[in-house]
Amino acid sequence: MAEVAIVGASGYTGGELLRFLIKHPNIEIVAAASRKHDGVPIHKIHPHLQNTGLKFKNIDPEDIDADLVFTATPHGASMKIVPKILERGIRVIDLSGDYRFDNVEVYEKWYGIKHEHPLDAVYGLPELYRDEIKKADLVANPGCFPTGAILACLPLVHKNLTKMIVIDSKTGVSGAGINPSHMTHFPECSDNIIPYQITTHRHTPEIEQELKKISDVQVSFTPHLIPIIRGILTTVHAFLEENIDVEKIEKIYKEYYSNEPFVIVIDETPEPSAVRGSNYCHIGGFGIDKNNRLVVISVIDNLVKGASGQAIQNMNLMLGFDETEGLDNLGLHP
Ligand SMILES: NC(=O)C1=CN([C@@H]2O[C@H](COP(=O)(O)OP(=O)(O)OC[C@H]3O[C@@H](n4cnc5c(N)ncnc54)[C@H](OP(=O)(O)O)[C@@H]3O)[C@@H](O)[C@H]2O)C=CC1
Numbered sequence: 568m569a570e571v572a573i574v575g576a577s578g579y580t581g582g583e584l585l586r587f588l589i590k591h592p593n594i595e596i597v598a599a600a601s602r603k604h605d606g607v608p609i610h611k612i613h614p615h616l617q618n619t620g621l622k623f624k625n626i627d628p629e630d631i632d633a634d635l636v637f638t639a640t641p642h643g644a645s646m647k648i649v650p651k652i653l654e655r656g657i658r659v660i661d662l663s664g665d666y667r668f669d670n671v672e673v674y675e676k677w678y679g680i681k682h683e684h685p686l687d688a689v690y691g692l693p694e695l696y697r698d699e700i701k702k703a704d705l706v707a708n709p710g711c712f713p714t715g716a717i718l719a720c721l722p723l724v725h726k727n728l729t730k731m732i733v734i735d736s737k738t739g740v741s742g743a744g745i746n747p748s749h750m751t752h753f754p755e756c757s758d759n760i761i762p763y764q765i766t767t768h769r770h771t772p773e774i775e776q777e778l779k780k781i782s783d784v785q786v787s788f789t790p791h792l793i794p795i796i797r798g799i800l801t802t803v804h805a806f807l808e809e810n811i812d813v814e815k816i817e818k819i820y821k822e823y824y825s826n827e828p829f830v831i832v833i834d835e836t837p838e839p840s841a842v843r844g845s846n847y848c849h850i851g852g853f854g855i856d857k858n859n860r861l862v863v864i865s866v867i868d869n870l871v872k873g874a875s876g877q878a879i880q881n882m883n884l885m886l887g888f889d890e891t892e893g894l895d896n897l898g899l900h901p
């Protein structure tokens with residue numbers, strides 16, 4: 568059994584880590600850290616996790632003893648915690664944006680904060696960096712929008728079929744975490760659609776960083792908050808450099824993802840409800856119009872493939888388990 572701990576266990580992604588790890592056959596949870604809920608049984612905050620015997624503990628990250636620690640903490644907080652854990656020889660998967668950037672100046676510009684402890688990390692998208700993740704001490708788990716967007720674009724950029732990609736994403740409200748804000752207040756976000764951070768969202772440079780490593784593409788990104796709890800639907804508009812049939816595009820996507828356990832290229836139009844609660848990404852909805860604009864749609868659950876499920880996929884790779892162990896949940900529909 569491998570021993571793991573979760574910092575930020577009282578939050579939404581912390582709750583999802585607990586949900587999957589409780590059932591993982593090779594894992595023992597040795598600490599569910601929370602500053603606010605010391606001694607409180609986890610079901611008082613995560614009411615679906617009954618009869619686990621686990622309690623939150625206000626434990627200093629420096630005192631955690633485990634084989635691997637998940638830091639499910641906000642950006643800015645992770646950079647203060649992660650180095651202290653790594654210094655003690657414990658491997659870390661950080662769910663925040665703090666370690667996702669190759670260039671710390673890009674991070675500081677888009678996040679608007681100074682990075683106190685830059686470190687080398689592996690970007691935790693198994694579909695791109697599986698071999699590097701296996702050996703990594705620090706994995707920077709990708710952002711939720713970048714996961715859905717990058718997966719929807721990878722086959723195209725690998726084949727160099729486009730230089731211009733416009734990404735339009737709709738997200739569920741749980742993407743904003745457990746603490747309410749004006750935008751996530753029920754009367755504001757229900758029965759409504761809220762475009763936000765137009766041209767300024769910090770996931771733009773993250774998507775661009777990974778796609779530009781493969782080919783020279785320009786990326787535009789706009790997020791919208793929609794009144795669902797979980798899920799991200801991303802519509803990619805890619806302006807094609809050559810005339811190509813949509814059937815050929817579908818074939819390229821199916822071949823590219825043929826060996827991936829969690830990415831399925833479907834014949835139907837993707838809908839977020841089909842991946843709710845699961846670690847799957849569905850890609851489909853292919854079409855090409857008279858302007859040679861290709862449309863591709865991806866869906867993920869922001870809390871699972873967009874965060875905690877992907878983090879467990881990375882943990883499985885790091886600890887030498889089957890990549891799909893503990894993630895065999897097919898999801899819920901409707
Ligand atoms: N929600 C989502 O869909 C996704 C989130 N992420 C990222 O994952 C991380 C966690 O997100 P999420 O679970 O939604 O966030 P939440 O706000 O729901 O939970 C974060 C938890 O971290 C703890 N925390 C906050 N500040 C600190 C601190 N300074 N030191 C230690 N613990 C702290 C809090 O617990 P307590 O006060 O009890 O200690 C809190 O419950 C964030 O970086 C987020 O951006 C990534 C992808 C998707």
Ligand SMILES: CC(=O)N[C@@H](CCC(=O)OP(=O)(O)O)C(=O)O
Binds near residue numbers: 662740
């Ligand atoms: C609805 C909502 O607010 N969503 C969040 C996405 C958070 C996330 O997953 O990304 P990070 O891990 O990079 O913080 C946002 O747009 O900032």
